[in-house]
Amino acid sequence: MAKRDYYDVLGLPKDASEGDIKKAYRKKAVQYHPDKNPDDKGAEDKFKEVGEAYEILSDDQKRAAYDSMGHAAFESGGGRGFHGGAVDPFDLFNQVFSGGGGGGIFEQFFGGGDRRDPSGAQRGSDLRYDMEIDFEESVLGCEKKISITKLDGCETCHGSGAAEGSSRKTCSTCGGQGQVVSQRGFFRMQQTCPHCEGQGTVLEKPCRTCQGGGRVEKKSKITLKVPEGVSTGTRLRSANNGEAGLRGGPNGDLYVILHVRPHEIFDRDEDDLLCDVPISFVTAALGGELKVPTLSGSASIKIPAGTQSGTTFRLKGRGAKNLQGYGTGDLNVKVNVEVPARLNKEQKAKLDEFAELCGDDVNPQSKSFLEKAKNFFG
Numbered sequence: 001m002a003k004r005d006y007y008d009v010l011g012l013p014k015d016a017s018e019g020d021i022k023k024a025y026r027k028k029a030v031q032y033h034p035d036k037n038p039d040d041k042g043a044e045d046k047f048k049e050v051g052e053a054y055e056i057l058s059d060d061q062k063r064a065a066y067d068s069m070g071h072a073a074f075e076s077g078g079g080r081g082f083h084g085g086a087v088d089p090f091d092l093f094n095q096v097f098s099g100g101g102g103g104g105i106f107e108q109f110f111g112g113g114d115r116r117d118p119s120g121a122q123r124g125s126d127l128r129y130d131m132e133i134d135f136e137e138s139v140l141g142c143e144k145k146i147s148i149t150k151l152d153g154c155e156t157c158h159g160s161g162a163a164e165g166s167s168r169k170t171c172s173t174c175g176g177q178g179q180v181v182s183q184r185g186f187f188r189m190q191q192t193c194p195h196c197e198g199q200g201t202v203l204e205k206p207c208r209t210c211q212g213g214g215r216v217e218k219k220s221k222i223t224l225k226v227p228e229g230v231s232t233g234t235r236l237r238s239a240n241n242g243e244a245g246l247r248g249g250p251n252g253d254l255y256v257i258l259h260v261r262p263h264e265i266f267d268r269d270e271d272d273l274l275c276d277v278p279i280s281f282v283t284a285a286l287g288g289e290l291k292v293p294t295l296s297g298s299a300s301i302k303i304p305a306g307t308q309s310g311t312t313f314r315l316k317g318r319g320a321k322n323l324q325g326y327g328t329g330d331l332n333v334k335v336n337v338e339v340p341a342r343l344n345k346e347q348k349a350k351l352d353e354f355a356e357l358c359g360d361d362v363n364p365q366s367k368s369f370l371e372k373a374k375n376f377f378g
Contacts, residue, residue: 007053161207227323237254238255281338
């Protein structure tokens with residue numbers, strides 16, 4: 001199953017501040033802490049997931065790497081999540097809550113906290129998918145088919161979780177309150193009911209297909225249209241293709257983060273494309289026409305006589321389309337004069353003759369440099 005987006009895990013936007021990240025973690029960590037949810041394996045997994053998200057987003061360097069490459073930034077060499085030497089989620093919890101205005105944690109553990117109706121409809125989680133595309137696809141646009149495994153609505157019970165002909169009834173453990181109270185010494189602890197998981201009701205007869213969850217894990221194929229002009233880091237939203245909601249809630253969204261493979265010929269600078277093309281000494285000296293590649297076919301450039309190595313020619317409108325609609329970039333072709341590597345005896349003789357005929361007048365740059373060097377050395 002695709003790994004959840006860390007911002008979605010904490011319920012935050014991408015531009016969340018450091019304070020917002022810490023505040024969101026404190027709330028979620030208390031909500032899913034194993035001591036508050038005994039014998040609930042799902043809550044423990046969420047507690048670790050919340051800690052993993054906070055560990056990455058609370059660190060400026062790790063957050064920058066995650067924003068750029070997603071989960072792939074932490075998967076090289078086999079390291080993933082809390083494995084490979086990362087902070088233990090329980091140690092992280094203690095670090096965050098120790099000495100940091102602890103009133104909030106006691107208030108949430110002993111009767112406070114989130115009072116949202118747990119039995120109501122809940123929106124499904126957003127998902128993140130990292131996808132590689134070719135350079136040409138990023139400039140010209142394309143259509144891609146991706147396959148992800150996610151939680152979809154159960155077709156047998158239509159997402160209700162109840163077997164056909166059955167319904168929900170009041171939880172006998174908490175009397176429909178969703179909370180149970182226990183006494184530990186001088187402390188009176190209120191926590192989520194372990195039987196109904198805070199909903200206040202339980203299924204009379206759970207659906208056999210989804211075991212009462214209303215959702216099942218399925219592999220889904222999604223067609224994604226990639227617009228012209230995208231680049232590495234571009235985030236595309238595929239609406240309603242995230243996980244299915246609970247109890248009739250809407251689906252989440254799927255966010256696809258693009259990573260563009262490098263090209264053998266072209267580079268990119270914002271909306272402009274860059275290309276280095278070798279030309280012969282004869283073409284540079286005498287001029288002529290040069291055929292150059294573009295992503296939409298070949299084009300011709302007129303090379304003036306006396307063109308120097310490193311000269312750049314611009315092909316207007318042959319670059320990448322701007323995503324915000326501000327036109328199209330250019331293709332900048334830089335020519336590099338190629339010096340012959342192997343000459344036969346006759347060719348060398350002709351070049352010697354050419355050099356004698358040229359003198360210094362045909363090489364003004366060399367003449368200027370020699371004069372400057374002569375003055376420098378006195």
